[in-house]
Amino acid sequence: MGVLKDFFNLLKGMTITGKHLGRRAVTIQYPEQKMQMFERSRGVVVLLSDKETGDLNCTMCMLCMRACPTAAIYIDAPRDENKKRVLKEFKVDHALCCYCGLCEEACNFSAIKLANKYEFSTWDIDDLVWDVNKLQDVGRDVPYVDTRKKKPAAKAAAKPAEKKADDKKSAADGAKPSAEENKQSEGDKPSEPKATDTAAADKTAPAKDEKAVDSSPDETPESDETRRSADDDTKKGDA
Ligand code: SF4
Numbered sequence: 001m002g003v004l005k006d007f008f009n010l011l012k013g014m015t016i017t018g019k020h021l022g023r024r025a026v027t028i029q030y031p032e033q034k035m036q037m038f039e040r041s042r043g044v045v046v047l048l049s050d051k052e053t054g055d056l057n058c059t060m061c062m063l064c065m066r067a068c069p070t071a072a073i074y075i076d077a078p079r080d081e082n083k084k085r086v087l088k089e090f091k092v093d094h095a096l097c098c099y100c101g102l103c104e105e106a107c108n109f110s111a112i113k114l115a116n117k118y119e120f121s122t123w124d125i126d127d128l129v130w131d132v133n134k135l136q137d138v139g140r141d142v143p144y145v146d147t148r149k150k151k152p153a154a155k156a157a158a159k160p161a162e163k164k165a166d167d168k169k170s171a172a173d174g175a176k177p178s179a180e181e182n183k184q185s186e187g188d189k190p191s192e193p194k195a196t197d198t199a200a201a202d203k204t205a206p207a208k209d210e211k212a213v214d215s216s217p218d219e220t221p222e223s224d225e226t227r228r229s230a231d232d233d234t235k236k237g238d239a
């Protein structure tokens with residue numbers, strides 16, 4: 001029974017192997033072969049530089065240092081006599097970092113990023129503390145979307161639109177009183193007859209005149225005849 005069971009298990013294993021013989025392998029031969037990491041995968045923390053000038057994007061606002069939950073970021077940037085910050089030290093301790101990405105979220109200047117690089121193991125733990133030069137060098141070829149230049153452009157584009165809207169509003173506000181004034185002035189003036197009124201008046205006026213003209217000749221002959229008949233009657237009576 002035991003031999004039969006072993007033979008059955010061997011057959012089962014060979015069947016599974018045979019099923020995968022024609023398929024592509026999911027494993028790679030690391031370190032000769034390396035996986036292509038996703039753009040948003042969180043590897044080492046790096047500092048980003050301006051694509052044109054090559055200067056650091058960092059403005060030393062310290063927001064990333066305050067956002068870091070493990071105190072892995074250390075920034076020393078005292079103010080000079082002109083009250084301008086001067087960067088003395090910017091360190092990231094990758095031994096303390098938990099790769100949460102909060103520093104990247106806190107930064108408003110596209111200055112810090114978790115790059116998709118992951119090979120930074122070392123024998124000495126102190127080597128995991130990277131200074132500003134190493135952070136910048138490793139981050140030089142890291143692609144990123146520069147949001148710094150978009151904001152002023154968006155603001156500049158928004159300002160004329162706001163100005164136009166204000167101008168329109170002020171023009172509308174200025175036009176309102178004049179319309180009211182016009183209404184008032186129209187109310188003070190004697191109202192001019194409307195076109196329909198004048199037409200009606202033109203129609204009725206001649207009718208009245210005609211009546212007046214027609215009535216006067218009719219009345220005169222009638223009155224003469226009555227007078228004559230009355231005179232005749234009086235003459236007859238006298239006779
Ligand atoms: S990396 Fe960003 S958040 Fe941190 S200090 Fe520089 S500008 Fe501020």
Ligand code: SF4
Pocket residue numbers: 045067068069070071072073092096097098099100101102103104114
């Ligand atoms: S990824 Fe998180 S733990 Fe690491 S430096 Fe940034 S904020 Fe700190």
